[in-house]
Amino acid sequence: MIDILNYEFMRNAxxxxxxxxxACGIVGTFVVIRRIVFISGGITHAxxxxxxxxxxLGVNPVLAAIPFSLLSAMGIGLLSKKAKITxxxxxxxLWAVGMAIGILFIGLTPGYAPDLFSYLFGSxxxxxxxxxxxxxxxxxxxxxxxxxxxKEFQAxxxxxxxxEISGVPAKALYLLLLGLVALSIIVLIRVVGVILVVALxxxxxxIARQFTNKLKHLMLYSTLSAIILTIAGLWLSYIFDLPxxxxxxxxxxxxxxxxxxxxxxxxPRE
Numbered sequence: 273m274i275d276i277l278n279y280e281f282m283r284n285a286x287x288x289x290x291x292x293x294x295a296c297g298i299v300g301t302f303v304v305i306r307r308i309v310f311i312s313g314g315i316t317h318a319x320x321x322x323x324x325x326x327x328x329l330g331v332n333p334v335l336a337a338i339p340f341s342l343l344s345a346m347g348i349g350l351l352s353k354k355a356k357i358t359x360x361x362x363x364x365x366l367w368a369v370g371m372a373i374g375i376l377f378i379g380l381t382p383g384y385a386p387d388l389f390s391y392l393f394g395s396x397x398x399x400x401x402x403x404x405x406x407x408x409x410x411x412x413x414x415x416x417x418x419x420x421x422x423k424e425f426q427a428x429x430x431x432x433x434x435x436e437i438s439g440v441p442a443k444a445l446y447l448l449l450l451g452l453v454a455l456s457i458i459v460l461i462r463v464v465g466v467i468l469v470v471a472l473x474x475x476x477x478x479i480a481r482q483f484t485n486k487l488k489h490l491m492l493y494s495t496l497s498a499i500i501l502t503i504a505g506l507w508l509s510y511i512f513d514l515p516x517x518x519x520x521x522x523x524x525x526x527x528x529x530x531x532x533x534x535x536x537x538x539x540p541r542e
Contacts, residue, residue, distance in 0.1 A: 276510060281397055285516075288399045289502040291407040292463045295456035296476050297495025298418055301487065302449055304477040305429045309470060311348055311450065314363035316457050316469045318344035318370025323391050323461075324377030333391060334406050334458060341454035344370055349447045394465030394517025396506060403462050410455045417452060425449060426487055463502075464517035475524040476501070482535045501527055 276282045303312050322340030326333030344366050351362035378388065390398055418425065427435040428442050428449070436442040453473075460469045480493035505520030512519075 276507075281399075282510070284399045284401060284404055285396045285506055286503065287404050288396050288407060288463055289506050290499055291404070291411050292460050292472065293476070293495055293498035293502050294411050295414060295459045296472055296498040297491050297493075298414055299452050299456040300473045300477040300498075301491045301494055302425060302429055303453060304474055304481065305487075306449070308450075308453070309474055310360065311363055312453055312457065312473055313470045314348055314367040315341055315344050315450070315454050316461070316466055317367045318347075319454070319457060319461065320375075320391075320466050321370040321373035321377070323466075324374030324381075327381045327388075328377040332402065332406075334403060334462060337461065338410075338455070338458055340370065341458055342451055345450035345454040346447060349450045390465070391461060392465050393467055393515060394461070394463050394520075396463045396516045396520070397510070399462050407459045407462075410459050414452050414455055417448070421445065421448065429487070464520060468517050468521050471521045471524065472498070472502075475521070475528055479524075479528050479531050482531055497527070498524075 277286065303309060319337045319341040322337030323333040325340070326336030329336065347366050348359070348362050351357060351359075351366075387395070387398065389395070424435075424440055424445050427438075427440060428445050432442045432446065435445075456473065457469055460472050464472050476498035477490065477494040479497050480490050484490055484493060501524050502520050505523035506516060508514065508523065509516040509519035
């Protein structure tokens with residue numbers, strides 16, 4: 273394992289694994305508790321419009337996807353709260369529109385997009401130093417925002433209506449939370465791709481939730497499990513020459529089933 277770190281692309285992949293795990297642990301906790309996994313999927317696929325725009329304009333697709341993801345998150349939140357349509361309808365519309373815009377821009381771009389599959393299915397082994405810097409900046413924003421509004425996020429995570437009655441701007445905080453989800457998705461896209469983002473955002477927290485219900489512990493355990501399992505998946509994908517994103521997700525899913533069995537049959541019941 274140590275020998276492969278002599279390669280720059282493996283060091284970048286390791287840095288990326290740690291950075292995405294931080295986003296998974298922090299934001300994924302609220303995604304699971306608030307049960308907004310489907311919303312996360314909608315934001316992820318809408319972000320593909322930004323990736324297509326990036327190809328069309330000749331800029332880093334990850335940077336171009338940031339405003340698309342944020343606008344999609346705000347759009348889903350506002351449409352479901354203000355407009356007379358259901359949340360799943362709002363998600364479905366933005367999901368389809370984002371993907372359609374991305375496909376349109378890619379079709380209008382001259383030539384062939386050689387690394388398009390890395391955004392659809394992930395390729396942690398091709399993460400560049402620029403991508404690492406983008407991930408780091410987005411992680412810092414997520415961490416600082418969470419530190420500033422942790423108590424408020426905790427309140428809306430468990431009882432949004434009571435939080436609103438108490439005078440806390442719950443709707444604004446909900447939109448802010450969706451914004452953090454959008455930023456986390458941007459961090460994850462280069463690692464597991466648009467198709468598999470939801471798994472990496474939710475499985476580590478689902479694993480950790482089997483052993484604790486305390487929010488701070490849940491975030492910590494989610495982050496640690498994500499780091500360990502993402503690195504394990506990265507190593508296995510390198511050793512056996514497998515697609516990295518799919519391998520990471522399967523390692524996470526395998527660990528979930530193992531911990532579920534341990535929890536059910538080996539640990540004493542409370």
